[in-house]
Amino acid sequence: MKETYPFKAKPLPYTYDSLEPYISTETLHFHHDKHYQTYVDKLNAALKDYPQFQNLSLENLLKNLNDIPEAIKTAVTNNAGGVYNHELYFAGMTAPSDSVVSNELTNEIINNFTSYEDWKNEMKNAAISVFGSGWAWLVKNNDNGLQIVTTKDQFVPDLNIYTPILLIDVWEHAYYLDYQNLRPNYADNWFKLINWEYLNDIFLNI
Ligand code: MN3
Numbered sequence: 001m002k003e004t005y006p007f008k009a010k011p012l013p014y015t016y017d018s019l020e021p022y023i024s025t026e027t028l029h030f031h032h033d034k035h036y037q038t039y040v041d042k043l044n045a046a047l048k049d050y051p052q053f054q055n056l057s058l059e060n061l062l063k064n065l066n067d068i069p070e071a072i073k074t075a076v077t078n079n080a081g082g083v084y085n086h087e088l089y090f091a092g093m094t095a096p097s098d099s100v101v102s103n104e105l106t107n108e109i110i111n112n113f114t115s116y117e118d119w120k121n122e123m124k125n126a127a128i129s130v131f132g133s134g135w136a137w138l139v140k141n142n143d144n145g146l147q148i149v150t151t152k153d154q155f156v157p158d159l160n161i162y163t164p165i166l167l168i169d170v171w172e173h174a175y176y177l178d179y180q181n182l183r184p185n186y187a188d189n190w191f192k193l194i195n196w197e198y199l200n201d202i203f204l205n206i
Helices: 025-047 058-063 070-091 103-111 116-129 184-193 196-204
Strands: 134-140 146-152 161-170
Touching: 025 070, 058 070, 058 146, 103 116, 103 146, 103 196, 116 134, 116 146, 116 184, 161 196
Parallel strands: none
Antiparallel strands: 134 146, 134 161
16 A cells, blocks of 8 residues: 555664664664655645645655646655655665675676676766765666666656666765765665665566
8 A cells, every 4th residue: 555645754674773884873863864754744744735636655746746736846856756765775775795685686687787796886886976966776667677877866767767676875964974975985885785685576566
């Protein structure tokens, strides 16, 4: 069942120290409890006086941004995106591991990008290339191929064309306490946190 207004922040699916040493307890508290929570609160505030949009799921809000009234379009775009992006980001991580699980998703990544290492380099380069705040994504396109895309701010790839599978948050709030300005080091370590089993379930259910 899809959630609708009023949206509620989802608790992390792990304890706050689970991603140590690569993402600190302190970063996760700020990121989840402050930043993500604020997107949830602002999305609810934007929709408060618009009951005709309160029965839409997050995905359907994002697929139908053109129908959202001008008065709340920017707020809904930014905050529905902020909620959607953070929920996938948090859910896509787990306790660190140096090994990569072999499953349907990782096999498909190898099919599309030649090797896991090639994919990793391309994904890292995409994460580094975002100027300012944004995201790097692995998505499935309408031709059933996997591709890497980037978005700025809290924009989401067009969900009418792309189905997101995983993403890395490259806003400074995601890494600054732990890495200061060293986004490449954060990106390198993020690969160790990818929850391949969970993401494989998403991939198989697309
Ligand atoms: Mn963030």
